[in-house]
Amino acid sequence: MRLMGVLKGQHAGYRERLIVANGLKLRAFDLGRQATSADVIYDALRDAIIRGELEEGEALRQDTIARMFNVSRIPVREAMQRLEAQGLVISERYKGVVVASLSHEQITEIFQFRALVEPSVIEMAVPLMSAKSLEQAQYYCDAFGAETDPERWGDLNRHFHNCLYVDCDKPYYLSVIDKTNDLVERYVRLVLYLTQGMRNAVAEHQAILDACVAKKPKQAAELTRQHIDKAGKTLVSYLRDHTRK
Amino acid sequence: MRLMGVLKGQHAGYRERLIVANGLKLRAFDLGRQATSADVIYDALRDAIIRGELEEGEALRQDTIARMFNVSRIPVREAMQRLEAQGLVISERYKGVVVASLSHEQITEIFQFRALVEPSVIEMAVPLMSAKSLEQAQYYCDAFGAETDPERWGDLNRHFHNCLYVDCDKPYYLSVIDKTNDLVERYVRLVLYLTQGMRNAVAEHQAILDACVAKKPKQAAELTRQHIDKAGKTLVSYLRDHTRK
DNA sequence: GTTTGCATAATTGTATCCAATCTACAATAT
DNA sequence: ATATTGTAGATTGGATACAATTATGCAAAC
Numbered sequence: 001m002r003l004m005g006v007l008k009g010q011h012a013g014y015r016e017r018l019i020v021a022n023g024l025k026l027r028a029f030d031l032g033r034q035a036t037s038a039d040v041i042y043d044a045l046r047d048a049i050i051r052g053e054l055e056e057g058e059a060l061r062q063d064t065i066a067r068m069f070n071v072s073r074i075p076v077r078e079a080m081q082r083l084e085a086q087g088l089v090i091s092e093r094y095k096g097v098v099v100a101s102l103s104h105e106q107i108t109e110i111f112q113f114r115a116l117v118e119p120s121v122i123e124m125a126v127p128l129m130s131a132k133s134l135e136q137a138q139y140y141c142d143a144f145g146a147e148t149d150p151e152r153w154g155d156l157n158r159h160f161h162n163c164l165y166v167d168c169d170k171p172y173y174l175s176v177i178d179k180t181n182d183l184v185e186r187y188v189r190l191v192l193y194l195t196q197g198m199r200n201a202v203a204e205h206q207a208i209l210d211a212c213v214a215k216k217p218k219q220a221a222e223l224t225r226q227h228i229d230k231a232g233k234t235l236v237s238y239l240r241d242h243t244r245k
Numbered sequence: 246m247r248l249m250g251v252l253k254g255q256h257a258g259y260r261e262r263l264i265v266a267n268g269l270k271l272r273a274f275d276l277g278r279q280a281t282s283a284d285v286i287y288d289a290l291r292d293a294i295i296r297g298e299l300e301e302g303e304a305l306r307q308d309t310i311a312r313m314f315n316v317s318r319i320p321v322r323e324a325m326q327r328l329e330a331q332g333l334v335i336s337e338r339y340k341g342v343v344v345a346s347l348s349h350e351q352i353t354e355i356f357q358f359r360a361l362v363e364p365s366v367i368e369m370a371v372p373l374m375s376a377k378s379l380e381q382a383q384y385y386c387d388a389f390g391a392e393t394d395p396e397r398w399g400d401l402n403r404h405f406h407n408c409l410y411v412d413c414d415k416p417y418y419l420s421v422i423d424k425t426n427d428l429v430e431r432y433v434r435l436v437l438y439l440t441q442g443m444r445n446a447v448a449e450h451q452a453i454l455d456a457c458v459a460k461k462p463k464q465a466a467e468l469t470r471q472h473i474d475k476a477g478k479t480l481v482s483y484l485r486d487h488t489r490k
Numbered sequence: 491g492t493t494t495g496c497a498t499a500a501t502t503g504t505a506t507c508c509a510a511t512c513t514a515c516a517a518t519a520t
Numbered sequence: 521a522t523a524t525t526g527t528a529g530a531t532t533g534g535a536t537a538c539a540a541t542t543a544t545g546c547a548a549a550c
Contacts, residue, residue: 034338036533038326062502072535073502074319078326081283085330087420093279094502094541109417116365172354175332176421281503307532317505318532339511339532 008035037075041065042082049088049099051154052186056101060089087183102183104236110184111232117177118165118228119221122208125168126217137163137209145202154189160205164212164220184235191235194242198234201227253280282320286310287327294333294344296399297431301346305334332428347428349481355429356477362422363410363473364466367453370413371462382408382454390447399434405450409457409465429480436480439487443479446472 045065048054060080062073069076080097083089091097102110140160147156158181165174192198204227211220290310293299305325307318314321325342328334336342347355385405392401403426410419437443449472456465 036338038533061500063500074534074536077503078323078533081323081326082330085327093281095543096502106417109415112415113417113421116361120361170354170357172351172358172425176358176425180417180421283503306530308530319504319506322533323503341512341532 008033008039036078037069037071038078038082041069041071041076042079044069045079045083046086046088046182049083050182050185051151052189054099056099056186058099060097060099062096086179100183102187104239107184107187107239108232108236110180111228111235114177114180114184115225115228115232117173117180118161119225121165121168121170121173121177122212122224123217123221124170124173125165126212126215126220128167128169129164129212130167133163133167134209134213137212141202141205141209144205145199150193150196153192154185157188157192157201158185164208164224187235187239188231190243191238194238195234198231201231204230253278253284281323282314282316283323283327286314286316286321287324289314290324290328291331291333291427294328295427295430296396297434299344301344301431303344305342305344307341331424345428347432349484352429352432352484353477353481355425356473356480359422359425359429360470360473360477362418362425363406364470366410366413366415366418366422367457367469368462368466369415369418370410371457371460371465373412373414374409374457375412378408378412379454379458382457386447386450386454389450390444395438395441398437399430402433402437402446403430409453409469432480432484433476435488436483439483440479443476446476449475 045054045060054060062076062080066073066076080089080091084091084097088100089097090100137160140156140163144153144156144160147153165177168174204223208220208223208227211223290299290305299305307321307325310321311318325334325336329336329342333345334342335345382405385401385408389398389401389405392398410422413419449468453465453468453472456468
């Protein structure tokens with residue numbers, strides 16, 4: 001039974017949640033959080049952008065997208081307003097919106113930012129980390145190493161890191177990290193593809209995870225910092241060598 | 246001559262910028278950045294929210310706002326989509342949007358986040374800081390101390406800090422800081438009002454500025470961290486004492 | 491060949507209209 | 521009285537329609 005599809009995805013700003021009524025044992029959803037057309041379209045476009053399925057600079061025509069989803073342009077425009085607010089597209093009046101692209105300098109800056117925030121979060125998370133999160137992290141770590149489908153590397157990488165962050169109990173930090181990663185994910189995926197999965201990343205992941213298991217917050221933070229720093233530098237140098245621009 | 250009014254304000258996601266064509270010495274605007282109705286309404290609503298002119302939890306009726314700006318509900322809805330993406334309002338399907346409110350825990354978290362990011366930015370900015378920025382900072386610092394109109398304290402405080410950040414040459418950091426400050430600004434203003442301007446803040450501001458003038462990045466960063474930490478704690482304790490909830 | 495001047499087609503921005511849903515209050519039952 | 525149900529008006533989500541602007545194609549002029 002797929003009910004989640006009709007609720008606002010978490011990227012539209014909402015968490016799916018089961019509400020249990022007063023004395024009534026009934027698995028009820030908060031239908032006030034039903035997804036609008038704009039929600040669905042936002043999630044789909046966001047996904048396509050961060051997965052790199054839409055090229056940077058590619059135009060998003062309202063009418064084309066409206067027809068794809070069998071809706072009018074109104075909800076499409078609303079989705080685009082959100083994408084623009086998140087920095088995923090850029091719009092110019094009467095010209096339309098295009099998928100945002102980042103210069104090497106911008107990518108470098110964003111990785112520098114991640115290298116500041118994410119270590120801080122993992123440090124706070126370690127003391128609170130549940131066995132389940134650690135288990136999941138190990139699962140994603142192994143899966144990342146074993147996966148052969150390039151399309152999946154990006155997901156597994158991100159899931160792994162998320163597992164080590166979620167228990168920090170700092171929703172604002174997490175939302176910033178999420179939005180920040182959205183902006184560079186397409187490039188991360190590209191380089192994961194070009195480098196055939198950055199095999200050495202697995203060892204770094206395992207080292208971070210080990211530090212978490214050993215309840216060493218500072219060490220986990222420092223390893224995370226190094227990991228992000230290295231990933232950023234590798235990424236930009238690969239982009240310089242392997243792409244025009 | 247006021248041309249800027251017809252351009253997208255920077256909070257709509259754009260910086261006003263003079264584009265000089267190829268070999269042609271001509272002061273030309275990028276007219277693609279003309280403001281739409283949605284841009285204007287977004288800026289106005291955002292402003293009203295962060296200034297605390299709209300109470301937290303207050304409903305924003307599409308029709309009411311549309312009539313105020315003499316437009317249809319369409320651009321109003323688009324503005325609201327952006328506000329929601331920035332976390333300034335919360336919307337529920339068929340119920341409408343309300344001004345977002347933050348719990349004390351959320352405010353605490355956001356100040357903790359600021360205390361991580363802003364010191365890092367000022368540290369990067371100090372070596373690059375222009376005489377003009379330092380001058381402006383001193384101006385706003387003094388103005389903050391001398392100002393008697395409570396409405397202005399919030400602006401002056403924020404302008405002061407901004408002066409010390411802008412030269413860091415890290416647009417992404419700055420955009421995150423800006424959006425983060427937007428979320429707590431209404432509470433900062435409230436407490437500035439309740440504490441009659443937090444007179445002791447002026448001394449802290451001057452100390453930060455002095456460290457910048459003396460080109461001591463680490464010291465400026467540490468003072469900034471303390472300043473934000475203290476401001477956050479003062480703010481939350483005042484909110485606990487002086488507001489219901 | 492390149493530039494200029496339209497006419498036309500595409501595309502976006504916004505107004506108007508309708509259907510779905512919520513809210514508030516009256517009507518009814520307990 | 522209190523709780524429940526029904527209904528009218530308010531409000532939102534979205535489709536359609538139209539206006540404003542930009543992009544394109546093509547002929548005329550240089």
